Amino acid sequence: MSILAQIAADQLPAADQKSIAAAGQAGLAYGLATLGPGIGIGYLVGQSVQAMARQPEAAGMVRTTMFLGIAFTEALALIGFVVFILLKFV
Amino acid sequence: MGEVTDFELAAIGATAPESVIAKDMVKKAAIVGPILILVFGLIWGLDGALSTAYGLALVVANFVLAAAMLSYAGRISPGFLMGAALFGYLIRLTLIFLAIWLVKEASWVELVPMGLTIIGTHLGLLMWEMKYVSLSLAYPALKPTAASKESSSK
Numbered sequence: 270m271s272i273l274a275q276i277a278a279d280q281l282p283a284a285d286q287k288s289i290a291a292a293g294q295a296g297l298a299y300g301l302a303t304l305g306p307g308i309g310i311g312y313l314v315g316q317s318v319q320a321m322a323r324q325p326e327a328a329g330m331v332r333t334t335m336f337l338g339i340a341f342t343e344a345l346a347l348i349g350f351v352v353f354i355l356l357k358f359v
Numbered sequence: 360m361g362e363v364t365d366f367e368l369a370a371i372g373a374t375a376p377e378s379v380i381a382k383d384m385v386k387k388a389a390i391v392g393p394i395l396i397l398v399f400g401l402i403w404g405l406d407g408a409l410s411t412a413y414g415l416a417l418v419v420a421n422f423v424l425a426a427a428m429l430s431y432a433g434r435i436s437p438g439f440l441m442g443a444a445l446f447g448y449l450i451r452l453t454l455i456f457l458a459i460w461l462v463k464e465a466s467w468v469e470l471v472p473m474g475l476t477i478i479g480t481h482l483g484l485l486m487w488e489m490k491y492v493s494l495s496l497a498y499p500a501l502k503p504t505a506a507s508k509e510s511s512s513k
Contacts, residue, residue, distance in 0.1 A: 303452060307445070314444040318437040333376040336429060337489050339444060340422065344481050346452055351474035358463055359470050 295357045302349020309342040375433060380492065381426030384484050388419050391480065399472040410469040414476030417458055418484070421451055 281289075317335040321328045392415050400408030425447060432443030455477075462468050 307448065310448050311445055314441045318441055321437055329376055332429075332433060333380065333492060335444075336377045336380055336426070337485065337492065339425065339429075339448070340481070340485050343421075343425075343448060343451075344478070344485065346448075347455070347481055348478055350452070350456065351478050354459060354463070354470060355474050 292357070295353050298356075299349055299353040302353070303346045306342045306346040309345075310339055313338045313342060375426075375430035377426035377429045377433070380488060381422050383491070384422050384488055385419055387484055387487055388415060388480065391483065395476060395480065399476065403469050403472050406467045407469045407472045409467045410473040411476045413462065413468075414473040415480055417455055418477055418480045421455060421481075422484075424451055424454075 314335065317331050317338075320331045324331075392412070395415065396408045396411045399411040403410070428443045428447040429440065432439045459473070463470065
């Protein structure tokens with residue numbers, strides 16, 4: 270299969286090969302940009318659930334902080350996404 | 360006695376805090392939005408204004424959807440809340456990606472103001488909201504009462 274892919278790639282003009290490589294790299298960069306926030310949100314929500322279990326009377330305050338924390342962490346992924354879009358299409 | 364705010368109700372668990380925050384952010388976006396659309400419209404023209412409005416709508420929809428998912432899951436169980444937070448993150452990122460992907464070739468789309476709006480309003484609204492939430496949760500006694508407002512106006 271990889272030999273066939275190599276032959277197909279050899280048939281493509283250099284400009285197409287370059288744009289395919291650029292698209293792959295941009296996709297990889299966006300994937301990496303979402304990985305960190307994913308780990309961050311998992312950790313954040315895990316700790317929040319633990320805090321709510323330990324102190325149920327503070328659940329409202331914990332959830333308020335958790336929601337803002339999720340949104341802040343998500344901003345990192347959004348920045349990665351916007352940079353990806355701008356590099357790819359502008 | 361001062362009037363009890365939505366944030367104080369949310370802090371004691373009487374209402375879902377996520378929806379209170381999202382509602383407040385929508386109000387703040389309605390204040391900031393027209394100014395941003397005007398400024399970017401002056402720089403990038405009508406296309407820039409439309410793209411800014413689209414970016415702003417995406418950010419607001421993202422907050423509202425996140426709040427709806429989390430408050431629904433929070434009513435069921437903490438485990439479900441965790442699942443909703445993680446899968447919600449994936450779902451919302453995919454939706455934002457699709458929303459931009461579908462319009463990227465449209466004639467009215469200017470990607471630079473749209474991107475700036477998405478990042479700027481997301482972070483800006485969060486900062487603004489965080490300051491307000493922190494103050495109202497940490498120092499509820501500092502909230503101006505009707506009596507203090509009356510005396511200060513005299």
